[in-house]
Amino acid sequence: MIVEDLKEFLKTAKPSVSVIGLGGAGCNITTWIKQKGISGARIIAANTDANHLALQKADKLILIGEKLCRGMGCGGYPEKGSEATRENAAEIKKEIEGANLLFIVAGLGGGTGTGAAPVVADIASELGILTIGCVTVPFDMEMSRREKARDGIKLLTEGCDSVVVIDNSKLREAAGNLPLRDALAVANALVGSFVRNITETITQPSLVNLDYADLKAVMEKGGISAIGIGEGDGEERVSKAVSQALATPLLDISDMGATYGVLIHIVGGEDLTLEEVAVVGEQILAKTPNTRRVVWGAKVDPNLTGKVRVMAVLTGVASPFITGEQVVAQPVKELPKEVVKPMREAVEAIAKHEEEQLAVLTKPAETRKEKIERISKAAVFSREHK
Structure with missing residues (x-):
């Protein structure tokens, strides 16, 4: 040909x-x-x-x-x-x-x-x-x-x-x-x-x-899937990004070890290496040992030089929310600071990089009065948009 x-x-x-x-x-x-x-x-x-x-x-x-x-x-x-x-x-x-x-x-x-x-x-x-x-x-x-x-x-x-x-x-x-x-x-x-x-x-x-x-x-036939995101910089940027992506998937999962497959998408600057891409896959596989399939893709974004962003999609997961085990809404749990801080930074990075008009700003811890006012406003907003 x-x-x-x-x-x-x-x-x-x-x-x-x-x-x-x-x-x-x-x-x-x-x-x-x-x-x-x-x-x-x-x-x-x-x-x-x-x-x-x-x-x-x-x-x-x-x-x-x-x-x-x-x-x-x-x-x-x-x-x-x-x-x-x-x-x-x-x-x-x-x-x-x-x-x-x-x-x-x-x-x-x-x-x-x-x-x-x-x-x-x-x-x-x-x-x-x-x-x-x-x-x-x-x-x-x-x-x-x-x-x-x-x-x-x-x-x-x-x-x-x-x-x-x-x-x-x-x-x-x-x-x-x-x-x-x-x-x-x-x-x-x-x-x-x-x-x-x-x-x-x-x-x-x-x-x-x-x-x-x-x-x-x-x-194919992956059932319910959860997504996690993470971003890292410095010498341990790959490990940081992987840890963040798997630490707080944006859906409650009963057992991460029972994940059927993992789809990994990696974005980095022009300094991203194939070795780092391979390490991402290896580290995720190590944390999901029973996973049957792991596939990944990677692309370069010049705006992310010095950083690595990982998006991990866990397929075939069991979620208590979907199975009905979590019928009554539970109060939001306080996550450890070492989990919240990097995950928040990763979410904010996506908001700033992908959606510039969003002003996602870090705010000081709210008082009890402020929390009540925020929840009340949110409830009104929810009713208006039903």
């Missing part, structure tokens, strides 16, 4: 990737991805709220349930979200048909995202598409919404190969005194970063390419 033929073959050999955002939070995430720019993926935004949908950035906008919802949303009812999505099932099928990989992104706990995601997953499953759900879960204080989210995840796992779950309460534990709006924005940025990084690593040349077949092997 001559060089020209090989280049032509490579154009058609790249996996086709689609990303669909469902509901308000899902569309916000796909807009974030579109604005940041992504190579190798088609972006679709779908919502029952016409006003919100009109503000989104995507390659394709779909107003779902036009007859049922009349462009005014689902009112927080997942059943209505499901019915609205079925109304547009043929259109959605046409838009995702031909894709090798589909990311379904949504915030669960409301009506459209919670109801639509399982329906889209079923459509993708019928088409034989490798489907990864990427969802966020409401805070502990939003008990009724968390119940809806848990039910939505259970349905979503039936159609998805793997569902990556980010619990906003775990993000709050890790990052400390993040304002509510900033915490939601950081959660969206984490989902967006995951989708963007994985897509570009399998479709674009990287320091270490993540092969589509490898991604499929670790995510």
Whole structure:
């Protein structure tokens, strides 16, 4: 095969990737991805709220349930979200048909995202598409919404190969005194970063390419997945980043030792070496000894010279939140300072680097009065956005 033929073959050999955002939070995430720019993926935004949908950035906008919802949303009812999505099932099928990989992104706990995601997953499953759900879960204080989210995840796992779950309460534990709006924005940025990084690593040349077949092997039938992030600098930057990523995954896990697979994405400056990439994999494997599959990809970001950032996705995990063992919301636990500080710094680094408009600032420990006021404001915000 001559060089020209090989280049032509490579154009058609790249996996086709689609990303669909469902509901308000899902569309916000796909807009974030579109604005940041992504190579190798088609972006679709779908919502029952016409006003919100009109503000989104995507390659394709779909107003779902036009007859049922009349462009005014689902009112927080997942059943209505499901019915609205079925109304547009043929259109959605046409838009995702031909894709090798589909990311379904949504915030669960409301009506459209919670109801639509399982329906889209079923459509993708019928088409034989490798489907990864990427969802966020409401805070502990939003008990009724968390119940809806848990039910939505259970349905979503039936159609998805793997569902990556980010619990906003775990993000709050890790990052400390993040304002509510900033915490939601950081959660969206984490989902967006995951989708963007994985897509570009399998479709674009990287320091270490993540092969589509490898991604499929670790995510296919991977069940529930948790994500952890870490960043390190200095001589021990790799160890620091790995320790942080595994110390506080953004979803409660019953037993990390029972993890089925690990997907690792590494980003570093131009001084990142292949030896460091290999060490990351070795260290994570040492901390998840029963893991059956470990795959990784790595890319260079000139803005991270002197640092290493690790995103670890643990697949096939058991979570007490999802199994129902944690039905009643528990108070946020105080994590050890040696865990909170580096994890918070890593989350803030992503917010500052990936989403410059977020002002994630370190604040002094709040007083009891300040804490009561913050929780009260958050409760009002939650009710207004149901």
